[in-house]
Amino acid sequence: MNELVWVLIVDDEPMLRQTLEDILKKRGFAPVSAGTGRQALEELVRREFSVVLLDLRLDDMSGMAVLSRIRERWPDTQCILLTGHASQDSAIEAVNLGAYSYVMKPCDMEQLLLTIRRAAEKWQMAGSLRRSEASYRRLHDSMTDAFVVVDMEGRLLEWNKVFSSMLGYMDEELRQLSYMDLTPVEWRDMEKRMVEEQIIPHGYSEVYEKQYRRKDGSILPVELRTYLLRESNGQPSGMWAIVRDISQRKKDEGEKSRLEEQLIQAQKLESIGRLAGGVAHDFNNLLTVILGYGELVMQDMHKEHPSYESLRLICQAGLRARDLTRQLLAFSRKQLLEMQVVDINMVVKGFEKLICRVIGEDIDLQLVLPAQPLPVKADTSQLEQVLMNLAVNARDAMPEGGTLTIETSLVDLDEQYAAQKPGVIPGRYIQIAVSDTGCGMDHETAGLIFEPFFTTKAKDKGTGLGLATSYGIIKQHNGNIWAYSEPGRGTIFKIHLPLARESLSKGKSVTAEPTDLHGNETILLVEDDLQMRKLTQIILKRQGYTVLVAENGQDALTLLDNFKGPVHLVLTDVVMPGMSGKELSDRICERIPDVKVLFMSGYSGNVIAHRGVIGDGVNFIPKPFPAQALAIKVRKVLEEDAL
Ligand SMILES: Nc1ncnc2c1ncn2[C@@H]1O[C@H](COP(=O)(O)OP(=O)(O)OP(=O)(O)O)[C@@H](O)[C@H]1O
Ligand SMILES: [Mg+2]
Incomplete structure (x- = not known):
């Protein structure tokens, strides 16, 4: 033995103590002597002894009393009783009470040494077992993953705190349950296969996911790996598993x-x-x-x-x-927008009558509008278009009647909200919530509604463009539109438009509809498309105008240089090769400050919209236009200042 073996000699006879001490020292032990029971206990407190040689007869207390104290407080320490013939019976009783052995006095030294050595070995085994058990305990309790042991019938044998608290059970309750009680029915087959196909043949399973049912009935998603336990003869005796709560991961x-x-x-x-x-x-x-x-x-x-x-x-x-x-x-957001700062409440109110007419009498319209104005930069007619589309859909969803609510408010969309919605920039927004008490829709339908031509309506009832159009319009306004719905529970559409920082526009002065669409002014027409150019020229000529025609900006400028008479109006396309309509109009305005400009366009590329061509006070006519519409627009623009 390389470690020192401490032996406590407890005997009231000094001679015997001394002799034993000497012999033990010689044989490599570390002996300490005590003459009384009290002394012995004091020594035991001072250091850990492997073996105690204990005389049953002591002056101050009985050897049995000392033994029971030792068993109680130092269970690993091995006691060897020294006894005479007369007290052999008590010695046997002492062994029954947990003493390691007894040796009769007078002692056979070799036998005593052998007994001490064996006792010391036992002490060492007990000690290392206890140490490994303690470290196992520590490991067991400090594990952040759950741990559980079951027998082959699925009875729960052992688990750590994480396991019981994860499932919400007390230890006593778990003892009454089997593993299957914790496993929802739909997972049982899978786990049975896991046992048969992996754990028994290979000794362990791959990491797999399953669910447990907690005491409160809720479901807990976990990830686990299970290992097989075997008897010494190789028979499977049970299984143990490391279990990890993955509810957060699942949520993420x-x-x-x-x-x-x-x-x-x-x-x-x-x-x-x-x-x-x-x-x-x-x-x-x-x-x-x-x-x-x-x-x-x-x-x-x-x-x-x-x-x-x-x-x-x-x-x-x-x-x-x-x-x-x-x-x-x-x-596709290619519309030319006429942006103005408007109060969304005014837009909704102004549109109320028309919505009422569309939805009919069976549907109750509720407007919830705050008193304060909610300014947004928007094309009013386009927003009206969106409201109309939503109102018509709501009407169709409520054939038996119901309530349509339009509510506006100011909302702060924070970082957290933005993180949950792709494409949302945090900030202050105007919210328009349009909700109905209609049939609602399921998740799958709700995922398709913004696609063009998606409709659940009869062929002649819907084209499936209403929401696609609304989506494009709102996106073009740098806003977002979302739908929330459940079958049978109605639908709510939420629109967010950036809060305008600019003050409300005064609005364009309303020009009276011109009655006479003819005129004799001179109009410079700039259009790169040959057919469009010809058509427009014919329309204008019919109304009596003098029309100068150019194919592009450069030609237009040259033409102007050579033309001697006055030019009243420039009617120009926006997107043209070479010089853009905007640039051309700027150049012409430098030369003829009071010339009127009317833009025409089939769409606004982002460039034009961003450069602010289409803002307050800019005249434009969307292509394609009926002849009549062009005639009216031209007349209006020409007469604007005359008011
Ligand atoms: N308020 C609503 N309640 C229930 N379902 C709706 C609602 N709004 C839209 N939907 C569903 O979304 C689909 C698409 O709507 P969308 O307005 O784009 O087209 P549509 O109404 O079918 O036809 P269109 O508007 O072109 O006449 C509808 O067919 C319907 O199934
Ligand atoms: Mg529709």
């Missing part, structure tokens, strides 16, 4: 996939938008030509003409196509 994953879903949806709408926008833009130009010439021919034709009706139908179909194209343009 759910959040992430929700965000991803939203992002994918936004990207999908974006790309459909680009496609639709591209097609719609070309259609727009074609339709302008079709409708323009159609209208011109109709004007020249007698109503009795055999082809008149056919022509009218062609134009009617063209108008319908134009409406669809407009909606697609709105969806």
Whole structure:
């Protein structure tokens, strides 16, 4: 033995003590002597002894009393009783009470030494066992993961605190339960397969996920790995598992996939938008030509003409196509917006009557508008379009009647909110909430509603463009629109538009509708598309105007230089190769300060919108336009200052 073995000799006979001490020292032990029971206990407190040689007869207390104290306080310490023949019975009793052994006096020294050595070995084993048990305990209790041991029948044998608190059970309650009681039915087969296919054949399982049912009935998602326990003969005796609570991770994953879903949806709408926008833009130009010439021919034709009706139908179909194209343009955010700072409450109030008429008498309209104005920079007619689309949808969702509520408010969208919604920039927003008490929709439908042509309505009832258009309009206003709905529980649409920092616009002075659409002013027409140019020229000439025509900005400037008479109006396309319509108008205004400018455009590229061409007080007419609309607009612009 390399470690010192401390032996306490307890005997009231000094001679014997001395002799034993000497012999033990010689044999490499570390002996300490005590003459009384009290002394012995004092020594035991001072240091840990492996072995105590204890005389049963002591002066101050009985050896049995000392033994029981030692058993109680120092259970690893081994006691060897020294006894004479007369007290052999008590010695045997003492062994029954936990003494290691007894040796008869007078002692056979070799036998005594052997007994001491064996006792010391036992002490050492007990000690190391206790130490490893203690460190196992510490490990067990300090584990942040849960730990559980079951037998092959699934009875719970052992677990740590994490396991019981994770499941919300007291230890006594867990003892009455089996592993299957903790496992929801739908997971039992999977886990049984895990045991049969992995744990028993390989000794352990891969890391797998499952759920437990907590005491309160709630579900706990966990991740675990299970190991097999075997008897010494190799028979499986049970299993143990390390279990990790993954509810937070699951929550994060759910959040992430929700965000991803939203992002994918936004990207999908974006790309459909680009496609639709591209097609719609070309259609727009074609339709302008079709409708323009159609209208011109109709004007020249007698109503009795055999082809008149056919022509009218062609134009009617063209108008319908134009409406669809407009909606697609709105969806793809290619509309030219007429931005003004407006109070959203005024927009809603101003539109109340029309909404009432659309939704009918069975539906109650509630407006909840705060007293303070809520300014946003917006194109009023476009916002009205959105409100109308939402109101019509709400009406369709409430065939038996119900309530449509439009509520406006000021909201702060903080970082936390923005983190949950892709594309949202934190800040102050105006919220418009449009809710109905209608049929609602399921999650899958709600995921598709902003896509163009998605409709659940009968063929002639809906085209599926209402919400797509609204989405595009709101996005073009740098806002967001969300739908929240559940089947049978109604639907709420929330729109967020950035709060305008500018003060409310005074609004354009309303120009009276001109009655006479003819004029004799001179108009400079700049348009790069040949057919559009020709058509526009014809329309203007018919109204009596003198029309100067240019194909691009440079030509227009040259033409102006050479033209001697006055020019009253410049009618120019916005997007043209070379010089843009905006640049051209700036250059012309330098030369002729009081010239009027009217822009025409099929769409606004972002560049134009961002450069602020379309702001307060800018005149424009969206392409395609009916001849009549152009005539009216031109007249209005020319007469504006005359008021
Ligand atoms: N308030 C609502 N309640 C229940 N479902 C709705 C609501 N609003 C929209 N939806 C669903 O979303 C779909 C798409 O709406 P959207 O306005 O884009 O097209 P639509 O109303 O079907 O046709 P369109 O508006 O072009 O006439 C609807 O067909 C309907 O299924
Ligand atoms: Mg609709």
